[in-house]
Amino acid sequence: MNSIVPDMQLSKRLFTELAAPYEHQTGITRDAYGPGEQRAHELFVASAKALGLEIHQDAASNHFALCRGLDDTLPAWLVGSHLDSVPQGGNYDGAAGVVAGLAAIAGLLAAGITPQRDIIVAAFRAEESTWFPTSYLGSRSALGQLQAEELTVPRADSGRPLSDHMRDCGGDPDAVAAGHSWLGQRALCGMLELHIEQGSTLEIENLPIAIVTSIAGSFRYRQARCFGEWGHSGAVAKEHRHDALMAFCELTLALEREWSTLETEGQRATVTIGQIATPPAQHAFSKIPGEVGFCLDVRSESPEILTYLEQFLFGNAERIERERGVRFDLGPRTASTPAPMSTVLTDRCQMLASGLDIPHRLLPSGAGHDAATFSKAGIPTQLLFVRNQNGSHNPNEAMQLKDFAEGVRLLAALIQE
Amino acid sequence: MNSIVPDMQLSKRLFTELAAPYEHQTGITRDAYGPGEQRAHELFVASAKALGLEIHQDAASNHFALCRGLDDTLPAWLVGSHLDSVPQGGNYDGAAGVVAGLAAIAGLLAAGITPQRDIIVAAFRAEESTWFPTSYLGSRSALGQLQAEELTVPRADSGRPLSDHMRDCGGDPDAVAAGHSWLGQRALCGMLELHIEQGSTLEIENLPIAIVTSIAGSFRYRQARCFGEWGHSGAVAKEHRHDALMAFCELTLALEREWSTLETEGQRATVTIGQIATPPAQHAFSKIPGEVGFCLDVRSESPEILTYLEQFLFGNAERIERERGVRFDLGPRTASTPAPMSTVLTDRCQMLASGLDIPHRLLPSGAGHDAATFSKAGIPTQLLFVRNQNGSHNPNEAMQLKDFAEGVRLLAALIQE
Numbered sequence: 001m002n003s004i005v006p007d008m009q010l011s012k013r014l015f016t017e018l019a020a021p022y023e024h025q026t027g028i029t030r031d032a033y034g035p036g037e038q039r040a041h042e043l044f045v046a047s048a049k050a051l052g053l054e055i056h057q058d059a060a061s062n063h064f065a066l067c068r069g070l071d072d073t074l075p076a077w078l079v080g081s082h083l084d085s086v087p088q089g090g091n092y093d094g095a096a097g098v099v100a101g102l103a104a105i106a107g108l109l110a111a112g113i114t115p116q117r118d119i120i121v122a123a124f125r126a127e128e129s130t131w132f133p134t135s136y137l138g139s140r141s142a143l144g145q146l147q148a149e150e151l152t153v154p155r156a157d158s159g160r161p162l163s164d165h166m167r168d169c170g171g172d173p174d175a176v177a178a179g180h181s182w183l184g185q186r187a188l189c190g191m192l193e194l195h196i197e198q199g200s201t202l203e204i205e206n207l208p209i210a211i212v213t214s215i216a217g218s219f220r221y222r223q224a225r226c227f228g229e230w231g232h233s234g235a236v237a238k239e240h241r242h243d244a245l246m247a248f249c250e251l252t253l254a255l256e257r258e259w260s261t262l263e264t265e266g267q268r269a270t271v272t273i274g275q276i277a278t279p280p281a282q283h284a285f286s287k288i289p290g291e292v293g294f295c296l297d298v299r300s301e302s303p304e305i306l307t308y309l310e311q312f313l314f315g316n317a318e319r320i321e322r323e324r325g326v327r328f329d330l331g332p333r334t335a336s337t338p339a340p341m342s343t344v345l346t347d348r349c350q351m352l353a354s355g356l357d358i359p360h361r362l363l364p365s366g367a368g369h370d371a372a373t374f375s376k377a378g379i380p381t382q383l384l385f386v387r388n389q390n391g392s393h394n395p396n397e398a399m400q401l402k403d404f405a406e407g408v409r410l411l412a413a414l415i416q417e
Numbered sequence: 418m419n420s421i422v423p424d425m426q427l428s429k430r431l432f433t434e435l436a437a438p439y440e441h442q443t444g445i446t447r448d449a450y451g452p453g454e455q456r457a458h459e460l461f462v463a464s465a466k467a468l469g470l471e472i473h474q475d476a477a478s479n480h481f482a483l484c485r486g487l488d489d490t491l492p493a494w495l496v497g498s499h500l501d502s503v504p505q506g507g508n509y510d511g512a513a514g515v516v517a518g519l520a521a522i523a524g525l526l527a528a529g530i531t532p533q534r535d536i537i538v539a540a541f542r543a544e545e546s547t548w549f550p551t552s553y554l555g556s557r558s559a560l561g562q563l564q565a566e567e568l569t570v571p572r573a574d575s576g577r578p579l580s581d582h583m584r585d586c587g588g589d590p591d592a593v594a595a596g597h598s599w600l601g602q603r604a605l606c607g608m609l610e611l612h613i614e615q616g617s618t619l620e621i622e623n624l625p626i627a628i629v630t631s632i633a634g635s636f637r638y639r640q641a642r643c644f645g646e647w648g649h650s651g652a653v654a655k656e657h658r659h660d661a662l663m664a665f666c667e668l669t670l671a672l673e674r675e676w677s678t679l680e681t682e683g684q685r686a687t688v689t690i691g692q693i694a695t696p697p698a699q700h701a702f703s704k705i706p707g708e709v710g711f712c713l714d715v716r717s718e719s720p721e722i723l724t725y726l727e728q729f730l731f732g733n734a735e736r737i738e739r740e741r742g743v744r745f746d747l748g749p750r751t752a753s754t755p756a757p758m759s760t761v762l763t764d765r766c767q768m769l770a771s772g773l774d775i776p777h778r779l780l781p782s783g784a785g786h787d788a789a790t791f792s793k794a795g796i797p798t799q800l801l802f803v804r805n806q807n808g809s810h811n812p813n814e815a816m817q818l819k820d821f822a823e824g825v826r827l828l829a830a831l832i833q834e
Contacts, residue, residue, distance in 0.1 A: 086701050093649075130701040198652030216651060222702055230811035232510075233689035234633060234716045234784035235615030238680055245690055246673055249666040256663055263655055272650035273662055274702045276709070277694040284503050284547040285639055285691045285712045287810045292693070295702045299651045367651035393704045394647035 003356055004113070004416060006408035007106035008401060010047070014099045015401075017043055019091045027088035027395030030095075032126035032137070033061075033155070033165035040083040041169075044098060044123045051106055053121070058182040059175035060141035061166060062124050067105045069117040075189035077115075077415045078379075079104065080122025082138055082370055086130045090397025092196045092388060096404060098123045100194040104412040117189060119415050124370050125169075131155050132162050133222050135336055139370035143377055144181030151177055190345055190382065191374035192414060194407045196399050197385040198367050198392035208403040209410065210363035210385035211349045215372045216270075216299040217338035219310050223295065223331035226251075228324070230282065230290030245278065245289040247326040254316045255298075255309070262305065269300040269309060270366050296330075301338045301364045339372035342380035345414075349382060352413045358406045367392075384410060420773055421530070421833060423825035424523035425818060427464070431516045432818075434460055436508045444505035444812030447512075449543035449554070450478075450572070450582035457500040458586075461515060461540045468523055470538070475599040476592035477558035478583060479541050484522045486534040492606035494532075494832045495796075496521065497539025499555055499787055503547045507814020509613045509805060513821060515540045517611040521829040534606060536832050541787050542586075548572050549579050550639050552753055556787035560794055561598030568594055607762055607799065608791035609831060611824045613816050614802040615784050615809035625820040626827065627780035627802035628766045632789045633687075633716040634755035636727050640712065640748035643668075645741070647699065647707030662695065662706040664743040671733045672715075672726070679722065686717040686726060687783050713747075718755050718781045756789035759797035762831075766799060769830045775823045784809075801827060 018040055022028045030036035041063050045055050048065030056064040069076070081097025101121030108115060125138030132153050140146055151163040151173045158165070163173035172180075197203075202210055228244030252273055259271045276294040283289060296313075300306050317328040346362070353360045363385060375381040386407040390396040435457055439445045447453035458480050462472050465482030473481040486493070498514025518538030525532060542555030549570050557563055568580040568590045575582070580590035589597075614620075619627055645661030669690055676688045693711040700706060713730075717723050734745040763779070770777045780802060792798040803824040807813040 086704065088699055128703070130703060133702070198649040199654060200657050201654070218651070220702070229808070230813075231808040232615040232784055232810045233691055233714045234635070234687055235782075236687075236808055237616060237618070237783075238676065238687070240617050243689075245693060246669065249669045249673075252663065252666045253670060256666075259655065270651055270653075270655070272660075272703075272705055274650055274704050274706060275695050275700045276662060276706075277697075278692050280694075282505050283692045284810065285550070285637070285714060286545070286547060286689075287503065287691050288689055289691060289693075290811065297650045297702060365652075366654075367649055391646070391648040391653055393649045393701065394707065396647075 003409055004104065004107040004111055004412035006103040006405050006412060007110060008405055010106050011099050011103045011404065012401060014043065014047060015091060018095050028085045028091050029087050030083060030085040032084040032128060032131035033162065033169050037084040037125065038169050040095065041123055044083065047102055048121065051102065051109065056182050057170065058142060059172045059180045060125060060138060061169045061171035062122065062138050062142045064183065065121040067115065067119040069115045069119065071116060072118055074117045075187035076118035076120050078120045078122055078188050078191045079411065079415060080124060081193050081195055082124040082127030084126055084128050084131065086128045086393045088395050089393050090395065092397060092399045093198065093392045094127060096196055096386065096399065097194045100408045100411055103408045104415060107412050108416055113416055115416050127370055133334065135368060136370055136373045139373035141176050142181065142183045143373065144179040144184045146176050148177040188379050190342065190380040191371060192382050192411060193369055193371040194384045194386060194411055195369055196388035196392060198388065201363060202385065202387035203389060205361065207359050207361055208387050208406040209353060209358050209360040211346055211353065211360055212341055212365045212383035212385060213346060213362050214301045214341060215339040215365045215369055215375065215383065216301045217303060217306055217336050218297060218299040218368065219306055219333060219335040221296045221330040221333055225291060225293045225329045225331065226326055227329065228290050228326040231288040233286045233288055236288060241288055242325040243288050244292045244326055247320050247324045248292050248294060250320050251316055255313065258309065258312050267302065267305050268364065269298065269305050272297045299366055303338060336368060336372065339375035341375065341382050345380055345382035349384065349410060349414065353410055356409055356413060358410055420826055421521065421524040421528055421829035423520040423822050423829060424527060425822055427523050428516050428520045428821065429818060431460065431464060432508060435512050445502050445508050446504050447500060447502040449501040449545060449548035450579065450586050454501040454542065455586050457512065458540055461500065464519055465538065468519065468526065473599050474587065475559060476589045476597045477542060477555060478586045478588035479539065479555050479559045481600065482538040484532065484536040486532045486536065488533060489535055491534045492604035493535035493537050495537045495539055495605050495608045496828065496832060497541060498610050498612055499541040499544030501543055501545050501548065503545045503810045505812050506810050507812065509814060509816045510615065510809045511544060513613055513803060513816065514611045517825045517828055520825045521832060524829050525833055530833055532833050544787055550751065552785060553787055553790045556790035558593050559598065559600045560790065561596040561601045563593050565594040605796050607759065607797040608788060609799050609828060610786055610788040611801045611803060611828055612786055613805035613809060615805065618780060619802065619804035620806060622778065624776050624778055625804050625823040626770060626775050626777040628763055628770065628777055629758055629782045629800035629802055630763060630779050631718045631758060632756040632782045632786055632800065633718045634720060634723055634753045635714060635716040635785065636723055636750060636752040638713045638747040638750055642708060642710045642746045642748065643743055644746065645707050645743040648705040650703045650705055653705060658705055659742040660705050661709045661743055664737050664741045665709050665711060667737050668733055672730065675726065675729050684719065684722050685781065686715065686722050689714045716783055720755060753785060753789065756792035758792065758799050762797055762799035765831065766801065766827065770827055773826055773830060775827055
């Protein structure tokens with residue numbers, strides 16, 4: 001098999017320029033629909049233009065770079081990922097998939113190959129739900145799926161609605177609300193997303209690439225609270241306390257224990273409480289906490305396990321409420337269903353990777369990705385993982401360019417056909 | 418026995434005026450060495466002057482009202498408490514003991530009685546260590562015990578040092594650092610503090626008054642942290658996680674369980690974690706917490722139980738560090754030793770209360786009080802509890818004036834002798 005040589009000079013330059021604004025900061029903060037993400041989109045547009053690609057901006061200010069194929073009546077390939085990051089995150093989560101699309105096309109063009117089909121490289125907005133508490137804002141708006149009310153959701157740090165932030169970045173929220181979609185006008189033969197693994201399986205098993213079988217679903221409570229009774233830390237006897245924090249700790253450890261039990265039974269899930277705080281205006285070192293706020297994120301590839309764990313959560317919260325005289329208010333719920341990858345594409349990737357001598361394995365994804373949006377829309381979708389170091393969503397996130405190059409080789413082999 | 422009738426009109430007026438500035442706020446916030454406490458001191462000074470008492474202000478801006486007795490060569494009685502409160506606390510924690518002193522003297526004067534000895538009513542500063550992380554700032558400075566370095570400690574909310582706040586309130590921090598003490602020039606026959614119970618024992622047993630036997634000691638870690646490893650909430654497998662929050666929950670519940678065990682063995686203690694937070698600049702709903710900050714407050718009347726629980730804390734923190742790959746940094750430690758009350762005064766109080774038909778019981782104090790400062794200085798000290806409702810250090814704190822009147826009757830009987 002002829003292997004396309006990815007443009008690694010371009011890749012290296014793009015990763016360097018993406019990271020440059022954060023040289024003197026802790027980690028990378030490309031804020032969704034904010035200056036951080038916007039700079040990355042401007043870099044994408046300039047780089048794609050330099051490759052001679054056509055640029056399209058949709059109503060949500062997602063950007064697309066079109067490489068014309070030989071037959072524009074054929075459904076096109078879509079290759080891409082997101083350019084935002086979590087606060088103080090890493091340089092590769094999201095951006096690697098966008099750079100991969102450009103590096104693959106640059107490799108094709110350098111080899112003098114005009115692909116059979118149109119290839120669209122997508123740079124999506126706002127995948128990290130840290131900023132706006134909704135999943136896949138950018139990719140869903142690209143398919144015209146965003147609901148009008150979602151445009152009113154405030155950004156976690158600024159408190160300003162998505163519509164305002166979108167307008168700041170050149171978007172047209174009214175058109176988004178009306179369902180306008182540039183991408184929706186195109187027939188797609190498949191969506192391909194390259195992404196760092198974010199976990200440590202490939203690193204531990206010494207493999208550069210994984211071909212993903214499914215993306216986990218989830219349920220989330222982002223504004224959960226436990227209410228107890230404020231009291232003096234020295235004066236209230238144990239049997240008269242209603243300590244909100246102790247109740248929270250009991251619920252948390254019950255969930256962790258149940259998760260352990262499921263793992264020993266061969267079931268996969270993750271349980272994470274990413275944020276917790278006693279209310280600063282009321283708490284004190286010498287007060288029994290009468291309130292604690294927290295968020296909960298539970299994920300699994302199995303809808304049954306998600307249902308089971310949520311029922312376990314409810315049951316234990318009720319038990320702890322009775323036993324401790326506290327009250328849990330889990331607040332608004334968000335959820336996503338698991339998204340399977342295309343078995344046709346998964347098989348094809350395995351065959352191509354073997355032909356290209358790229359060591360690989362199959363792996364499910366515990367994290368959500370824009371690819372899930374396309375899987376759910378019925379478009380054949382394939383997610384590829386590249387080995388990375390030190391996890392993700394943290395400043396120490398790392399990726400070796402030689403591993404990235406293997407992923408882009410596989411991607412290029414897929415889209416040149 | 419002739420019973421002095423406390424001046425309940427004065428008491429009612431003072432409690433009302435103390436609460437007035439907070440009518441449209443949640444709870445009472447008399448900030449230590451800030452405007453809230455300062456207003457209360459000004460009210461105390463004005464009210465004492467109206468009773469014809471002599472006012473003295475010491476270097477730390479504690480205030481004293483002197484009622485001259487028949488024989489000024491005799492050691493004087495000291496009666497008092499503090500005027501600050503926790504943020505969003507109640508109106509009686511502290512202030513009741515100051516009002517009680519004035520109400521008792523007003524009762525004596527109204528009955529035409531000149532007491533045998535001088536009586537000094539004290540309004541101390543900064544007893545609540547929420548503001549400055551040090552115990553009994555006001556009463557210790559009244560005895561010239563404050564160390565120069567303690568004057569540099571920043572107030573939790575403002576970040577400004579104690580010395581600045583003290584100067585704002587008319588104090589002279591240099592004189593405090595040099596050990597100047599107005600009160601230290603006086604021989605004292607005893608220190609008496611009336612205080613709301615803050616717990617629910619008197620309420621449950623339907624008694625207005627308790628005569629305290631001892632004040633609990635404590636150890637505190639106000640800036641403890643647990644460090645784990647930040648990671649993606651969906652992508653890191655259970656066995657590769659180092660979740661700082663889960664580790665914290667395990668340590669917390671281990672302490673709570675050990676406390677339960679001690680109680681079933683008849684030992685008394687309290688274990689409270691009043692504040693907790695994942696770091697807002699780094700945490701996210703979709704990140705495994707790599708850090709959590711918290712504070713710990715453990716109290717007991719028994720030095721042995723304090724030592725036992727602190728060793729238990731260390732042992733369990735080390736075990737959890739090993740098992741979970743996390744690290745606890747407990748940070749600076751503060752501690753106080755238990756302070757026994759004067760058995761002579763305790764016996765005398767019991768006898769007088771019986772003679773005055775005041776239902777009462779003996780009770781240890783889990784909370785710290787200014788009385789502990791005087792006990793530790795070798796001055797015969799007696800703390801009296803008045804029944805209260807809804808605990809303390811919270812906006813719902815309550816006290817019935819008829820219960821307060823019983824406490825002041827007992828106080829007046831003691832000091833008129």
